[in-house]
Amino acid sequence: MQKSKQLALSLKRLIETGTWKAHDKLPSLRQQVQISGFSLMTVLNAYQELEAQGLIYSKSKLGYFVAVPPVPASGTHNMVQSTNIEINSRVFRYLKSIQSEHIVPFGSAFPDSRLLYSAQLMHTLARQAKHKAAYQQMPSLPPGNYALRKYIAQRYCMQGIPTDPEDIVITSGGLDALNLSLRALTQAGDYILLQESIFYGAWQAAENLGLNVIILPDHPEYGLDLEAFKQALITYPIKVCLLMLNSQNPIGYTVCDEIKAQLAALLYEHDVYLIEDDVYEELYYGAHKPHSMKFFDRHHRVIHCSSFSKTLGAGFRVGWVYAAQFSAQIQHLQLMSTISVNALIQSTLVEYLSQRHYDKHLKQLRSSLKRLKDQYYEILTQRLPTTCHIHYYPSGYFLWIALPERLDSQELYQDLLQHQIGIAPGYLFNQRPEHAHHLRLNCSFEIDATIEQALQQLAQSIKRQFALNSMHIPKSDNP
Numbered sequence: 001m002q003k004s005k006q007l008a009l010s011l012k013r014l015i016e017t018g019t020w021k022a023h024d025k026l027p028s029l030r031q032q033v034q035i036s037g038f039s040l041m042t043v044l045n046a047y048q049e050l051e052a053q054g055l056i057y058s059k060s061k062l063g064y065f066v067a068v069p070p071v072p073a074s075g076t077h078n079m080v081q082s083t084n085i086e087i088n089s090r091v092f093r094y095l096k097s098i099q100s101e102h103i104v105p106f107g108s109a110f111p112d113s114r115l116l117y118s119a120q121l122m123h124t125l126a127r128q129a130k131h132k133a134a135y136q137q138m139p140s141l142p143p144g145n146y147a148l149r150k151y152i153a154q155r156y157c158m159q160g161i162p163t164d165p166e167d168i169v170i171t172s173g174g175l176d177a178l179n180l181s182l183r184a185l186t187q188a189g190d191y192i193l194l195q196e197s198i199f200y201g202a203w204q205a206a207e208n209l210g211l212n213v214i215i216l217p218d219h220p221e222y223g224l225d226l227e228a229f230k231q232a233l234i235t236y237p238i239k240v241c242l243l244m245l246n247s248q249n250p251i252g253y254t255v256c257d258e259i260k261a262q263l264a265a266l267l268y269e270h271d272v273y274l275i276e277d278d279v280y281e282e283l284y285y286g287a288h289k290p291h292s293m294k295f296f297d298r299h300h301r302v303i304h305c306s307s308f309s310k311t312l313g314a315g316f317r318v319g320w321v322y323a324a325q326f327s328a329q330i331q332h333l334q335l336m337s338t339i340s341v342n343a344l345i346q347s348t349l350v351e352y353l354s355q356r357h358y359d360k361h362l363k364q365l366r367s368s369l370k371r372l373k374d375q376y377y378e379i380l381t382q383r384l385p386t387t388c389h390i391h392y393y394p395s396g397y398f399l400w401i402a403l404p405e406r407l408d409s410q411e412l413y414q415d416l417l418q419h420q421i422g423i424a425p426g427y428l429f430n431q432r433p434e435h436a437h438h439l440r441l442n443c444s445f446e447i448d449a450t451i452e453q454a455l456q457q458l459a460q461s462i463k464r465q466f467a468l469n470s471m472h473i474p475k476s477d478n479p
Contacts, residue, residue, distance in 0.1 A: 004042045004045035005046070007036055011050060012050065012053075012055060022066055022067065022068040023065055023068070023237070024066045026047070032047075051064070057191060057237060059237070060187035060189045065237070067236065068234070087203045087204055087207055087431075088207055090427070091204060094107075094425075097422070098417075103417075103420055104420060104422060105445070106422055106441050106454065107423045107440075107442065108442045109199075109424075110309070110442075116311065116312055116365070117313050117315070120352065120355075120357045121348075121357070121361075124351050124352045124357075128344060131347075134348070137340065140347075141339070142169060142331035142334045142335055142340060143166070143168065143170060144168070144169060144171075144341060144346065145170065145343075146165060147350045147354075148170060148346050149165040149320075150165045152165075152168050152320055161292075163322065167322055167327065168322060169331055170319075170320050170346065171305075171320055171334065172317060174305055174306060174307030174319040175201045175319075176319060176338060177305035177319040178201065178202070178205060178275060179208075180321060180333050180337075181305060182205050182209060182211075182242065182275060183209065184326045184329045184330050185239065185303070190212065191213075192212070192241065193213075193229075193238050193242070194213050194215060194241075195216050195243060195248070196215050196217050196218045196432070197250060197426075197435070198249070198429060199249045199277065199429065200429055203431065214236050214238060215431065223248060223251070223254070224263075226259055226262060226263070230266060233266060233270040234270075240272065240275060241274045242274075242275045243276060244276070245278075245293060246278055246290050246292065247281070247395040247396040249396075249398060250400050251393070251398075251400045252395065252396055252399070252400055253393050254290050257290075263296070264293060264299075267302070268298075268301055272301065273301050273302075274303070275305060276292060276294065277305055278293075278304060278306045279306055279319070280395070282362050283310065283396045284394075284395045285369075285395055292304055303324075304321070306320060307320070308349065312361075316345060316349065318342075318349060369397045369444060370394070372444055372446070372447075373396075375443075376399060376443035376447075377392050377443075379447075379455055380459070384401070385463055388401055389402040397443050399441045400438060400440055403437040403439065403466075404437065404466055405434075405437050406437070407437050407462070407465050407466060407469060408436050408437065409423070409426045409438055411465065412425070419457050421457060421458065423440070423458070424440040424442075425438075425439055426438030
């Protein structure tokens with residue numbers, strides 16, 4: 001037996017027999033070298049082996065500690081610890097494969113650009129482009145254009161969330177807001193909580209920052225499993241939760257106010273922060289906008305991130321962080337990375353928003369997205385096998401489709417690429433292989449002949465895969 005495995009086994013017994021209890025600090029690497037007589041590398045390998053097994057956890061500059069044995073969650077799945085995330089290369093290959101203009105963009109993360117770039121917005125950009133003052137960089141340096149921050153703060157106040165412009169930091173889109181917030185609140189080795197199915201940018205951020213991820217199971221009825229959330233905060237040394245609760249990507253649900261209020265209380269009780277990804281907050285269908293977690297935040301535990309990119313287009317990739325007490329730290333990190341957001345775009349947004357075009361645009365956008373999503377849902381319900389389940393929620397522009405469990409959405413994605421059709425396979429959003437039979441479909445494109453044909457091909461490819469699986473015929477043997 002290797003020396004490192006021998007040492008790991010000995011330490012494991014100390015944990016299992018209760019000699020070392022949950023959250024006890026282990027001897028430092030050098031102390032363990034002196035105790036065991038093994039080399040520093042052997043001790044390090046043993047500790048890493050125990051960490052991979054979920055028996056211990058590390059805290060940057062503080063050392064290693066005994067983990068609490070995981071307790072089954074109340075939902076249909078258990079919480080899972082993920083310490084070896086490798087998704088960046090996967091996402092890179094996927095995005096490269098669907099970027100051709102000839103690909104039907106069902107896999108896109110953005111609404112159809114024809115719904116976003118309004119005439120008023122483009123006229124405003126043209127006017128601003130003629131004025132030298134719009135290019136001045138200094139007013140746009142972190143925390144960003146004051147007039148823009150003031151407008152965003154006013155929108156928070158209108159939703160019952162007292163906000164000062166100094167609470168807001170302008171960022172280069174929603175993903176930049178999330179990354180800056182995570183960098184401000186965590187260090188390598190910290191534990192964060194992510195939803196089981198979530199936008200792949202969250203997984204990328206966790207990989208880039210070297211974070212340990214506890215996966216919160218999806219709840220089949222409420223979206224978020226509150227009992228599993230409680231258990232995660234008790235069981236693991238969670239420092240930060242990163243959640244999407246309104247028009248959740250990729251599934252589409254919106255968590256109810258009752259659960260959000262309980263989440264806020266739990267954050268305070270366990271001294272945990274929440275980074276809320278709320279980039280789809282304006283894409284609700286009903287008469288009333290759902291509350292963000294910030295609405296229920298009475299103890300400054302919520303960092304709220306949002307963006308204009310999903311409502312005004314990727315070309316206006318301007319986001320923000322409701323940073324409050326972390327504002328200075330986030331600005332410092334921003335100056336060392338993206339430096340600032342495009343000054344012309346910030347000036348354009350100030351003029352466009354001040355003329356009250358935005359709310360009229362949002363109303364029209366929500367109406368169009370609902371109409372299109374309803375049309376896609378009706379078509380797919382008629383054409384897909386009854387063994388498929390289409391998750392429909394009244395917001396946004398995504399449909400989350402569960403294929404029969406034996407079908408692999410990655411294989412379907414590869415097959416559809418041969419027909420110049422892009423989809424977003426489930427492995428981009430969920431790290432558990434047993435969930436490989438899901439896919440996300442962007443429904444924001446008007447149904448013309450090309451889209452009609454693409455939907456027909458999607459249905460045919462699913463039926464073909466299902467037939468091959470039913471007959472147990474290897475796909476590689478099929479001509």
